[in-house]
Amino acid sequence: MGSLGWLGRDVITVLDFTREDLEVLFTEALNMEKYAKSRLNILNGKVLALAFFEPSTRTRLSFETAMLRLGGSVIGFSGVEATSMAKGENLADTIRMLDAYADAIVIRHSIEGAAKFAAEIAASPVINAGDGSQNHPTQAMLDLYTIWREFGTIDGLSIGILGDLRYARVVNSLIQALSYYRVRLHLISPEPLKPRRELIEFMNSRGMVYDWTDDPYRVINDVDVLYVVRIQRERFPDPMEYERVRGTYKVDLKLIEKAKPQMVILHPLPRVDEIDFAVDNTHHAKYFKQASLGVPLRMALLKLVLGGES
Amino acid sequence: MSNKKELIISKIRDGIVIDHIPAGRALLVLRILGITGREGFRVALVMNVESHKLGVKDIVKVEGRELTRDELNLVALVAPTATVNIIRNYDVVSKFKVVVPDVIEGLIKCKNPRCITNQQREPVKSRFRVVSREPLKLVCDYCGTIHELSDIERSLGIA
Numbered sequence: 001m002g003s004l005g006w007l008g009r010d011v012i013t014v015l016d017f018t019r020e021d022l023e024v025l026f027t028e029a030l031n032m033e034k035y036a037k038s039r040l041n042i043l044n045g046k047v048l049a050l051a052f053f054e055p056s057t058r059t060r061l062s063f064e065t066a067m068l069r070l071g072g073s074v075i076g077f078s079g080v081e082a083t084s085m086a087k088g089e090n091l092a093d094t095i096r097m098l099d100a101y102a103d104a105i106v107i108r109h110s111i112e113g114a115a116k117f118a119a120e121i122a123a124s125p126v127i128n129a130g131d132g133s134q135n136h137p138t139q140a141m142l143d144l145y146t147i148w149r150e151f152g153t154i155d156g157l158s159i160g161i162l163g164d165l166r167y168a169r170v171v172n173s174l175i176q177a178l179s180y181y182r183v184r185l186h187l188i189s190p191e192p193l194k195p196r197r198e199l200i201e202f203m204n205s206r207g208m209v210y211d212w213t214d215d216p217y218r219v220i221n222d223v224d225v226l227y228v229v230r231i232q233r234e235r236f237p238d239p240m241e242y243e244r245v246r247g248t249y250k251v252d253l254k255l256i257e258k259a260k261p262q263m264v265i266l267h268p269l270p271r272v273d274e275i276d277f278a279v280d281n282t283h284h285a286k287y288f289k290q291a292s293l294g295v296p297l298r299m300a301l302l303k304l305v306l307g308g309e310s
Numbered sequence: 311m312s313n314k315k316e317l318i319i320s321k322i323r324d325g326i327v328i329d330h331i332p333a334g335r336a337l338l339v340l341r342i343l344g345i346t347g348r349e350g351f352r353v354a355l356v357m358n359v360e361s362h363k364l365g366v367k368d369i370v371k372v373e374g375r376e377l378t379r380d381e382l383n384l385v386a387l388v389a390p391t392a393t394v395n396i397i398r399n400y401d402v403v404s405k406f407k408v409v410v411p412d413v414i415e416g417l418i419k420c421k422n423p424r425c426i427t428n429q430q431r432e433p434v435k436s437r438f439r440v441v442s443r444e445p446l447k448l449v450c451d452y453c454g455t456i457h458e459l460s461d462i463e464r465s466l467g468i469a
């Protein structure tokens with residue numbers, strides 16, 4: 001599939017875009033880093049609607065900041081307002097309303113496929129800020145951008161993904177994005193949180209090189225990037241099992257002692273206790289950097305989708 | 311065409327004959343078409359008859375009802391070898407082999423309860439993409455969940 005570019009496009013999954021598209025985005029994001037603390041006026045008069053049916057302060061604020069930095073304005077709802085809204089009218093009607101008001105819609109929803117459905121209804125571009133446990137494309141774009149920026153390349157890297165590989169939506173989108181590159185994947189999780197069948201079949205269909213282990217110590221010395229996601233207690237049928245394994249998946253100084261010197265640790269944040277605070281002070285910790293790049297990355301995305309001239 | 315088969319077809323005045331159904335799947339085909347027998351129109355069902363092509367086959371005849379293209383495509387999901395004869399005034403006016411379509415809309419329910427297509431208040435129809443025909447594998451276009459023949463049968467209340 002050839003590149004359709006970004007202008008006016010819906011952003012529902014990473015797979016809607018090509019590797020070439022992603023690299024256009026990264027280059028633009030690099031440019032936007034210069035303006036992430038100032039104000040451009042390239043989206044003057046444009047309105048972005050933020051429809052957060054499920055809370056996600058971090059993602060919402062980074063979209064909001066990005067739009068304001070570009071000179072545009074933001075409308076929308078989240079939290080209690082979103083809950084009462086969802087009781088009153090259906091998603092389709094809410095999207096029709098926002099479509100009438102805004103130039104683009106960012107949606108976060110707990111139901112799988114909600115963003116795609118919204119995109120079918122709205123004439124304006126719809127950007128998926130997370131739906132169900134499947135897709136969170138702008139997070140994956142940010143993850144890849146961070147890696148690209150750290151290493152100057154993504155091809156040839158060895159990437160460990162540690163934590164809940166079954167329910168964490170960022171994992172699905174991250175692996176989709178990585179499928180455009182020649183990487184080696186080490187998947188690390190407790191047995192009950194292994195990747196689901198859909199993801200395994202996806203990796204096979206793309207000819208991706210991957211293995212799985214339940215022991216981070218077995219692969220830590222091979223990874224260039226260690227991507228950590230949270231393991232939630234609720235995912236374990238037996239709480240005793242959770243207590244037994246949680247220590248194994250904690251990223252601490254003992255684990256990273258065995259890592260390559262240039263290895264970087266990423267995390268979509270917020271974290272609970274899956275990365276020891278002591279790790280924050282090591283040069284491996286790049287998750288705060290990663291989070292700070294969320295604004296320029298989303299500035300680039302909004303500029304490309306909404307067609308701002310700089 | 312054998313005399314036997316002509317005999318079966320010629321009994322219908324207006325309707326359809328679905329031939330070359332894999333043996334034992336005739337009931338499944340009826341269920342897929344939503345035919346319970348209580349609708350009032352005449353239905354005939356022949357199971358395990360000899361077939362040149364298949365060895366043994368089933369045949370379904372429905373009088374007084376034509377099938378839409380979508381319904382026929384759904385038959386292909388469980389009876390990929392089926393052929394359809396449309397009969398008007400005792401004549402076969404068209405005959406074709408059903409094919410599993412690339413996209414199936416509104417006919418099967420997604421098995422993922424968290425899928426947008428299972429939300430009662432939303433005006434959305436299910437949509438599946440066929441990723442493999444043999445063995446049959448469909449993917450929900452909204453949530454990405456993989457569905458196999460057994461899931462389709464379950465969705466139709468058969469399994």
Ligand SMILES: [Zn+2]
Binds near residue numbers: 427
């Ligand atoms: Zn679905």
